[in-house]
Amino acid sequence: xxxxxxxxxxxxxxxxxxxxxxxxxxxxxxxxxxxxxxxxxxxxxxxxxxxxxxxxxxxxxxxxxxxxxxxxxxxxxxxxxxxxxxxxxxxxxxxxxxxxxxxxxxxxxxxxxxxxxxxxxxxxxxxxxxxxxxxxxxxxxxxxxxxxxxxxxxxxxxxxxxxxxxxxxxxxxxxxxxxxxxxxxxxxxxxxxxxxxxxxxxxxxxxxxxxxxxxxxxxxxxxxxxxxxxxxxxxxxxxxxxxxxxxxxxxxxxxxxxxxxxxxxxxxxxxxxxxxxxxxxxxxxxxxxxxxxxxxxxxxxxxxxxxxxxxxxxxxxxxxxxxxxxxxxxxxxxxxxxxxxxxxxxxxxxxxxxxxxx
Amino acid sequence: xxxxxxxxxxxxxxxxxxxxxxxxxxxxxxxxxxxxxxxxxxxxxxxxxxxxxxxxxxxxxxxxxxxxxxxxxxxxxxxxxxxxxxxxxxxxxxxxxxxxxxxxxxxxxxxxxxxxxxxxxxxxxxxxxxxxxxxxxxxxxxxxxxxxxxxxxxxxxxxxxxxxxxxxxxxxxxxxxxxxxxxxxxxxxxxxxxxxxxxxxxxxxxxxxxxxxxxxxxxxxxxxxxxxxxxxxxxxxxxxxxxxxxxxxxxxxxxxxxxxxxxxxxxxxxxxxxxxxxxxxxxxxxxxxxxxxxxxxxxxxxxxxxxxxxxxxxxxxxxxxxxxxxxxxxxxxxxxxxxxxxxxxxxxxxxxxxxxxx
Ligand SMILES: CC(C)[C@H](C(=O)O)[C@@H](O)C(=O)O
Ligand SMILES: CC(C)[C@H](C(=O)O)[C@@H](O)C(=O)O
Numbered sequence: 283x284x285x286x287x288x289x290x291x292x293x294x295x296x297x298x299x300x301x302x303x304x305x306x307x308x309x310x311x312x313x314x315x316x317x318x319x320x321x322x323x324x325x326x327x328x329x330x331x332x333x334x335x336x337x338x339x340x341x342x343x344x345x346x347x348x349x350x351x352x353x354x355x356x357x358x359x360x361x362x363x364x365x366x367x368x369x370x371x372x373x374x375x376x377x378x379x380x381x382x383x384x385x386x387x388x389x390x391x392x393x394x395x396x397x398x399x400x401x402x403x404x405x406x407x408x409x410x411x412x413x414x415x416x417x418x419x420x421x422x423x424x425x426x427x428x429x430x431x432x433x434x435x436x437x438x439x440x441x442x443x444x445x446x447x448x449x450x451x452x453x454x455x456x457x458x459x460x461x462x463x464x465x466x467x468x469x470x471x472x473x474x475x476x477x478x479x480x481x482x483x484x485x486x487x488x489x490x491x492x493x494x495x496x497x498x499x500x501x502x503x504x505x506x507x508x509x510x511x512x513x514x515x516x517x518x519x520x521x522x523x524x525x526x527x528x529x530x531x532x533x534x535x536x537x538x539x540x541x542x543x544x545x546x547x548x549x550x551x552x553x554x555x556x557x558x559x560x561x562x563x564x565x566x567x568x569x570x571x572x573x574x575x576x577x578x579x580x581x582x583x584x585x586x587x588x589x590x591x592x593x594x595x596x597x598x599x600x601x602x603x604x605x606x607x608x609x610x611x612x613x614x615x616x617x618x619x620x621x622x623x624x625x626x627x628x629x630x631x632x633x634x635x636x637x638x639x640x
Numbered sequence: 641x642x643x644x645x646x647x648x649x650x651x652x653x654x655x656x657x658x659x660x661x662x663x664x665x666x667x668x669x670x671x672x673x674x675x676x677x678x679x680x681x682x683x684x685x686x687x688x689x690x691x692x693x694x695x696x697x698x699x700x701x702x703x704x705x706x707x708x709x710x711x712x713x714x715x716x717x718x719x720x721x722x723x724x725x726x727x728x729x730x731x732x733x734x735x736x737x738x739x740x741x742x743x744x745x746x747x748x749x750x751x752x753x754x755x756x757x758x759x760x761x762x763x764x765x766x767x768x769x770x771x772x773x774x775x776x777x778x779x780x781x782x783x784x785x786x787x788x789x790x791x792x793x794x795x796x797x798x799x800x801x802x803x804x805x806x807x808x809x810x811x812x813x814x815x816x817x818x819x820x821x822x823x824x825x826x827x828x829x830x831x832x833x834x835x836x837x838x839x840x841x842x843x844x845x846x847x848x849x850x851x852x853x854x855x856x857x858x859x860x861x862x863x864x865x866x867x868x869x870x871x872x873x874x875x876x877x878x879x880x881x882x883x884x885x886x887x888x889x890x891x892x893x894x895x896x897x898x899x900x901x902x903x904x905x906x907x908x909x910x911x912x913x914x915x916x917x918x919x920x921x922x923x924x925x926x927x928x929x930x931x932x933x934x935x936x937x938x939x940x941x942x943x944x945x946x947x948x949x950x951x952x953x954x955x956x957x958x959x960x961x962x963x964x965x966x967x968x969x970x971x972x973x974x975x976x977x978x979x980x981x982x983x984x985x986x987x988x989x990x991x992x993x994x995x996x997x998x
Contacts, residue, residue, distance in 0.1 A: 372835045402765040402873060423781075423803060429838050434806060441842030442804045445781060449796045475886070477730045480787050484799030507893040514872065514897040515760060528833070532890060535865040539872040 283318040286593055287349040289557075290321050291342070291378075294328040294371060295566025296576035296629075297355030303578040303633030304353065304585050307602065310637050311589075315598045322349065326378065327357025327371035327566075337362075337374025343381045351592035352382075352559040355581055356566035379419050384551040384559055385451070386458045387417040387530065388591070391517075391537035391547065396610040400542030400619055403517075413520045413537050416462050417530025418455040419551055421447055422481075424527045445481050447526065452488040458552075459489075459524030460496040467521035471502045473509045473529050485526065506533070513537055538563050545577035545618040548584035550591045560588040570617075574628040577616035579606055582636065605639045612639075641676040644951055647707040647915075648679050649700070649736075652686040652729060653924025654934035654987075655713030661936040661991030662711065662943050665960065668998050669947075673956045680707065684736065685715025685729035685924075695732025701739045709950035710740075710917040713939060714924035737777050742909040742917055743809070744816045745775040745888065746949070749875075749895035749905065754968040758900030758977055761875075771878045771895050774820050775888025776813040777909055779805055780839075782885045803839050805884065810846040816910075817847075817882030818854040825879035829860045831867045831887050843884065864891070871895055896921050903935035903976040906942035908949045918946040932986040935974035937964055940994065963997045970997075 288308075292301040305321060312319050324342040325333050346352045358371040367373060378384075393401065393411040401408045426444030434440050456472070463470035472489045474482035486503055493501040504512065506529045512519060513533065517540050525533060538544045547563040562580030570576060583606060590599035614635050615624040627635065650659040663679060670677050682700040683691050704710045716729040725731060751759065751769040759766045784802030792798050814830070821828035830847045832840035844861055851859040862870065864887045870877060871891065875898050883891060896902045905921040920938030928934060941964060948957035972993050973982040985993065
């Protein structure tokens with residue numbers, strides 16, 4: 283059997299319960315595809331702060347580095363919201379991205395026919411929406427220097443962050459954008475604010491230059507404000523979107539919400555010489571934590587993305603994705619995606635049914 | 641009669657035609673409310689580039705400064721898209737904002753019952769939506785220094801922009817936010833990215849501090865990615881939003897598009913010791929320019945905002961706004977808001993009907 287070391291980062295809130303269910307699913311898949319998973323669970327975020335005082339203990343990062351893939355659930359919660367920045371759960375997440383050089387974040391926003399009514403948009407507007415947002419994840423304003431709050435000459439405070447990209451940073455994410463578009467509908471939309479920002483003009487120039495190597499991909503450019511509008515106006519026009527860290531944060535969440543069911547959306551964060559991190563788009567939902575109410579499907583679909591992008595096991599990935607659709611076809615729904623006439627289940631129940639289907 | 645000097649900036653694309661119609665409307669209103677308008681029309685954007693080589697000639701800015709209010713239509717077009725940045729139409733707009741210190745941009749996003757079907761969102765989701773986005777307009781990443789494209793030690797290029805806010809800049813826009821909320825539904829949502837950005841943490845701290853002076857306003861905070869989601873998920877939860885320049889650019893456009901009819905939305909840009917600038921949210925639509933197809937109503941509603949916020953003539957403003965609703969009730973529609981059973985009209989036709997109604 284092919285052996286994989288998987289680091290589990292259950293994190294906070296509903297993280298541990300959706301992770302438990304997902305590990306059970308992976309164990310079932312392992313038997314069917316002759317795989318072997320060695321799971322190591324380590325703390326991150328609030329859980330790590332409580333245990334060690336730090337949101338990303340050195341041992342956690344080390345364990346991630348030494349594995350074949352990392353499965354992350356969710357981090358954060360009210361409890362840690364007022365700590366200083368270097369001790370916040372989010373800082374652990376940013377540290378993980380930087381520590382593993384995960385420069386490419388893939389965020390699909392797909393409308394499932396079974397859940398089309400969950401969207402706040404009209405069915406004819408969202409039917410068939412299938413967008414992949416490729417977001418740069420280790421550069422831009424999230425990491426640019428200088429940053430901080432400084433005293434000015436007049437004694438005022440001045441908060442500063444720097445949005446910066448080098449040629450090389452743009453080129454490597456643009457490449458992922460073009461390659462992703464090639465494997466999908468062949469259309470790439472690059473989003474920037476080149477009419478105002480110098481860094482965006484460089485972004486646009488580099489992406490345009492690179493497009494010469496991808497004659498099979500149809501490249502377009504949108505300003506970020508217009509992109510936000512177009513996502514609401516006619517999301518079907520998009521296939522693959524490539525953009526920087528901040529714009530990607532905003533647009534991928536907007537795109538996700540078009541589906542109306544963010545409890546269903548996975549994501550992948552990939553680097554070059556390190557394992558990828560796979561996690562749901564939704565947060566840690568502290569208000570329903572520990573009540574067996576959480577929807578584990580985004581976590582399970584993140585495990586599928588791990589199999590596909592992290593471990594090169596596309597068949598096993600596909601099997602999980604199909605099983606999720608089957609469970610929906612059978613009418614099972616957690617609270618967040620419940621609709622009249624469907625069968626309500628909890629987090630564990632959803633996992634059990636999925637395993638039966640598998 | 642009360643006398644007002646109005647600077648007209650018709651700009652590019654459909655700008656001149658919607659401006660012509662709006663001036664006619666203002667002349668009609670002037671007679672009814674015993675006002676007198678002295679109109680001076682000067683070039684900006686592409687039109688100014690063609691005439692003088694610059695998007696904001698000194699004379700244009702000077703004329704604006706010496707007036708009581710500025711009515712702007714729209715700027716930009718394919719023709720000028722590839723000029724160097726300092727010669728772009730947008731640069732003229734940014735120069736106008738900076739030159740008049742227009743730090744507060746008010747962008748309403750209101751669903752009109754007559755046009756609710758124009759929204760891509762379900763009617764029950766958008767019915768009654770009435771959001772005011774208060775966007776900071778002369779600071780943040782739009783104007784922060786340093787900026788530019790620099791050579792790095794390794795010979796790579798590095799594009800840089802700086803997102804910066806001082807206490808004073810945050811306080812003055814926050815004040816507008818609180819005061820706007822007071823006059824509306826009493827709810828203010830401040831949007832930032834304080835979990836990642838130092839400048840946003842300062843923003844959040846100052847806004848929170850100022851809230852002590854506005855005990856009648858209910859303040860909440862959202863991260864920008866979540867705000868983008870919430871606008872799509874449940875826009876009715878918002879009353880007044882206050883945010884920085886870049887986040888405001890994105891969110892006000894997303895909010896505008898929720899209505900499905902951005903041809904209807906006006907905006908106001910206000911400073912302290914200078915005339916305000918009033919302009920529609922939509923762009924210059926070069927593809928339909930000169931064809932008498934443009935919807936002049938956003939420009940006309942911008943003139944109403946001018947009467948209310950710039951000239952303190954709220955009654956005249958209200959009269960225009962009511963007349964616009966009446967025209968819609970009568971079933972007249974330009975192409976952008978056309979729906980079955982309604983009466984199609986062009987730009988001039990819409991203006992004529994509105995004047996009849998007045
Ligand atoms: C939690 C936060 C730091 C993070 C981000 O902004 O990247 C989150 O919003 C995300 O999109 O993964
Ligand atoms: C044209 C552009 C510079 C401008 C901006 O980004 O502010 C526009 O998008 C707006 O919102 O008024």
